[in-house]
Amino acid sequence: SSSNSSFSRELRDDLVHSSSHTASNKAQILTMPQFNLRDNLIKCELLKNEDQYTYLEDFSIFLGTYNVNGQAPKESLSPWLNSTVLPPDMYCIGFQELDLSKEAFFFNDTPKEMEWTNAVGRALHPDAKYALVKLVRLVGIMLIFYVKKEHAEFISVVEAETVGTGIMGRMGNKGAVAIRFLFHNSSICVVNSHLAAHIEEYERRNQDYKDICSRLQFRQLDPTQPPVTIMKHDAVLWIGDLNYRITDLDVSSVKELIDKKDFETLHRIPLLFLQFHFKDVKFMQHQAEAFTITNDGQVPCQFEFITKPNEPTYCKPWLTANPPKGFIAQGASVDVELEVFVNRSTAPKLNSGAEEIEDILVLHLERGKDYFIPVTGNYLSSCYGTSILSLCNLKEPVQEMPQETLRKLVSAEMSLGENAVSTEKPLDIPKxxxxxxxxxxxxxxxxxxxxxxxxxxxxxxxxxxxxxxxxxxxxxxxxxxxxxxxxxxxxxxxxxxxxxxxxxxxxxxxxxxxxxxxxxxxxxxxxxxxxxxxxxxxxxxxxxxxxxxxxxxxxxxxxxxxxxxxxxxxxxxxxxxxxxxxxxxxxxxxx
Amino acid sequence: MEAIVRDVTEKNGNTAALASNVMAKQYDVLFRLLLLGDSGVGKTCLLCRFTDNEFHPSHISTIGVDFKMKTLVIDGIKVRTQIWDTAGQERYQTITKQYYRRAQGIFLVYDITSERSFQHIMKWASDVDEYAPEKVQKILVGNKSDEVDKRQVATEQGVKLAKAYGMDFFETSAFTNHNITESFTRLAEQVLAANRKDLDLLRMSVNDELDLSALEEEEGLCDRMRDDQQKGCWC
Structure with missing residues (x-):
């Protein structure tokens, strides 16, 4: 796992000058925090003439996935990994249920990691030499990434992340691991996931998939840049024990249907009248709205949600805009998603009415106007994120109470502690x-x-x-x-x-x-x-x-x-x- | 699968040359002016009339901050004015205040058919005192002077208020193009006069064109470095 560090800097220097390829990526290639008009113009010219200095090349990647059910490797993996005539350029091998022991589950520690990695290493194609670039494991879910020796110098920015979707959305018996890297100028993300089992649990599998997509985030080298999610890559390779089963269709008709699939296009909203209202926001219930920023001007444009004075971030903690900054070539568009999610750290103040779902985002266009985007909503108070003491003093369900009551309870509690509040005897425990x-x-x-x-x-x-x-x-x-x-x-x-x-x-x-x-x-x-x-x-x-x-x-x-x-x-x-x-x-x- | 491979060494020289051409300045000095006043008094219309000689009768609220540029020649000096139009609605005022500190001149605009908008000038003026630089030049503008039948604020009231604040005063109509150039030019002249000393000093050392706001920009950067919390810019 040592092959990437020496050459990554050179490559990064190159990338600073390079432009990018897909529309989604154009929003991200701003690796420099402050861009001036000259840089924008250069970038724009480079984009226009991309064909002159860009060429495409084919590479082969061997993807394999294996649920080993806690077993140790007993026989050679060669018939599986060495099944192509020519040696693949890369190998991405995923395992699930590597170790079913309690120790692995609670302390994320297992001897099986080494055993299976060695088994893979021994069985790679004999006609090429491979370097192990990265290994990542979450309990029993492991992903190993090998690259052919001659390609190693073109691999950079290698990062690995994991996300558990087991009980409480954290335990690692289910979930995903992922590795991202740049290969030449293409960003690639490989995901190995183990989704919930049982044929009738498709809802939970869908939930796992959504959780993995939203929660698996790679931090960037530049800390001012937002984390990168799985879908923000030129190519995403997803393997794993997905546990989905299609019972009524044969393989060929399924493939045909996939080919025909028409992806939903996002609705365009004129920027001038943007405002968002999130109705009935609830604890841990994700809501999202999207809008499109189109650059109909003559020059490329950089946008960014900027921080308002006396506030630590560009928006309230229950809100995120994705992407929060980016670059749009002339004629191109970027879709921005606004998400509201109230979690345990933001719920207490919303419950008590000390804060409301209310914010104004400032969308700044480099050398142009600033748009104000009001975000409002109504929050439905919850026992989730309300203190034990307050709940013991509430004889009615939280939403049956006028919010004023809850607010008073909380503020009395803050100033006087346990002895405060009502003369009435509180409940022994929250109902x-x-x-x-x-x-x-x-x-x-x-x-x-x-x-x-x-x-x-x-x-x-x-x-x-x-x-x-x-x-x-x-x-x-x-x-x-x-x-x-x-x-x-x-x-x-x-x-x-x-x-x-x-x-x-x-x-x-x-x-x-x-x-x-x-x-x-x-x-x-x-x-x-x-x-x-x-x-x-x-x-x-x-x-x-x-x-x-x-x-x-x-x-x-x-x-x-x-x-x-x-x-x-x-x-x-x-x-x-x-x-x-x-x-x-x-x-x-x-x- | 395909990967993208790039070679970017060749083209850079040419594009850089192009960029510097575009950047060449065709003015002597640049000022930032700011339009303030209640929602609906006609700030955006004043600006459109002044820079593009256009009038759009329907009212679309400005939700944000935008600017337009126009070059004036005052005493033989090419003055580039960058005029900032702001959202007048109250809910945005905590945000728009952050734009004041970079202005050299401010228009306080009310609507002569709205007593309320005139009364609010006091509030706008005190915000300017609090948030704008001390040296900022101000001018009072009563817009919609063509709407004589609906007038609620007498000209004398405007004159009196302007006098109390030591400001110049214009009644304008973006609709009929009455007093538009006059009021914008007057504010630009005042800003020029207020900065004359600095300009002359600078002119002696750099006989090149100069850019007041560019000087400010450096200052702004320092501000930003001092204030870690503030990211991005409020220019």
Whole structure:
């Protein structure tokens, strides 16, 4: 994996002068932060005469994918990898389920990586020499990229990224790994993904695919440049165990249909009247609108969303514009997508009404006008991202309350702490939490792989709406979806169940069960209740481990990361201490 | 699959020469002027009339900031004016204020058929005091002077206000092209006069053309370096 560093600088210097090829790329080739008119003109001339200094050349890439189901390599891979007459110019080999052990799952560490890499290395085409350029692995999903020795000097900007789509959208038993690189002047991205299994789970597979496309981002060398997503490459090569099955059609008719496919063209909007309203924005529910910037002028143009004064970024954290800057040749267009996504860090202030879905983007055209693009929307408050204390003081569903009530609760809580708020006795624990745990207790205590399989995004949306608008007898969705909704609820709390201020002493005392119990008894009352309630529920689950296949280690891993959070990044040692802390409460009840 | 292979060494020389030709300046000095005032008072129409001698009767709100250029000859000096048109709507004002600090001259525009727009001039003027450079030149403009039947603001009121602020005053009509060139030229003259000393000093050292706003640009860059949070530019 050492072959790319020496020549990448030369190549990059070349690229600064070069122009680009596809329309999508024209928006990205601005590798220099500040461009002047002269550069623009040069770029424009270069684009016009691209044919004079550009030529196309064919190369062959061997793509292979193999779900090895946790097995070690037993026989030579040569019949597979050495099946072409001529040696391929590159090899991209993907594996799935490399290692099914718990160690691989939780600590992302496996001896199988070496075993299979060696097996591949031994079986490449014997008529050429290959260099291993990059290897990337996420739990059992691995991608190896080899290039023929004589091409190595034309490979540059090699980057690898991974994204997990397992439970809570993070665990790496499902997801994708990807490698991007430049080969001469073409940008190429290779993706190896393992999508959700089972024939009826196509919805989850679609969700996984969308998640991979949006969440897998390569950082650029220039930190002012936005990260590059998979689809922003000249060529995308996607391999993997996709688990899709087409049962009613034969291969040839499927291929024919693919050829005929007409891609939806984006609707053009005159820039002058741009404004966007996002209706009923909800927690973790992605919404997007697109518009087209067309350069109908005589010179190439650079655009950028610029930062307003006293604000850290060009837009609010719940909003993104993609791409946020770019270059448009005369007559060309760029599609810009505005996305709204409220996550755990932006939800608290929106819930309480301290902030609203309201922003004005300033789209700056280099040496030209600035467009103001107002973005508005209405946010539907949620129990997701609302504090335990506030929820204990809300007897009604969050959306039944006037927002003013919630806002007052939050501000009283900020100034006075636990002792504040109403004269009425608060609930022991948030009713939303009770509804989810009670649902699981009644329906999922023996559910196989509970808390280990992800739920469906669409079902999460139903569960969230249900919790926020009513007090139903039972929740919609599968057990796995309810379980994930519970984990997301804990993850979204503005103050974790074990408040940040208690975190250091939890680490210090993690080895002593009695000390740990003592710390918990000192938590604010409603936090203590939630902690004990959850621990008691999990102990019930463990009594049924024969059916649900849980053990205390798995539960400690999952729940410690949600209940004991640090405001800084935790290292592995710290994580293990939080697991040790919580583990005491899983093996014995409070004394 | 195909890969793109490029050789870019040859063409660069020619295009650079072309670029520098285009860049050659055909003026002596460049000023930035800014149009301010409530939404609908006719800022965009004034600008279109002045630079292109056109009038578009339908009102399309400016949502953003745009500029047009026109060269005037004052005392034998070729003055290139870069005139910035701003969105008048209130919701955009926190953003448009950021453009004030780079202006050398400002038009405060109201609509003689709108008492409200006239009253708001006070607000606009105090924003200018707060955000524009100290040396900025101002001029008061009462637009739509052709709409005599709908007049709500008497000429005397305009004169009085202008006097209070120490500004020159014009009633204009973008529709009939009344007082347009006069008002733009007057502001340009004032800016020229205000910067005369600096210009003469500079002229002695560089007998070449000079660009006030280019000098400012360097200043602006420094500003930006001091202020890490601000990315991009507000020119």
């Amino acid at each position: 939303e939490l009770w509804m989810m745990v009670d649902h699981l207790f009644r329906n999922a205590i023996k559910q196989e792989d509970i808390f280990q399989q992800p739920g469906l995004r669409s079902e999460f949306a139903e569960i969230r709406d249900c919790l926020d608008t009513g007090i139903p007898d039972s929740l919609p969705g599968s057990n796995h979806s309810v379980a994930e909704a519970l984990l997301l609820f804990l993850d979204a709390l503005p103050e974790p169940v074990v408040p940040y201020s208690f975190y250091p002493q939890c680490l210090e005392n993690c080895s002593s069960a009695s000390q740990c119990e003592k710390i918990i008894s000192m938590l604010p009352r409603c936090h203590e209740n939630v902690f004990n309630y959850l621990a008691a529920f999990l102990r019930e689950l463990l009594k049924n481990s024969a059916s649900n296949r849980l053990d205390s280690k798995i539960l400690a891993t999952i729940f410690a990361s949600l209940l004991l959070k640090s405001q800084k990044k935790q290292d592995l040692g710290e994580k293990r201490k939080t697991q040790e802390f919580f583990h005491h409460f899983l093996v014995q009840g409070p004394s």
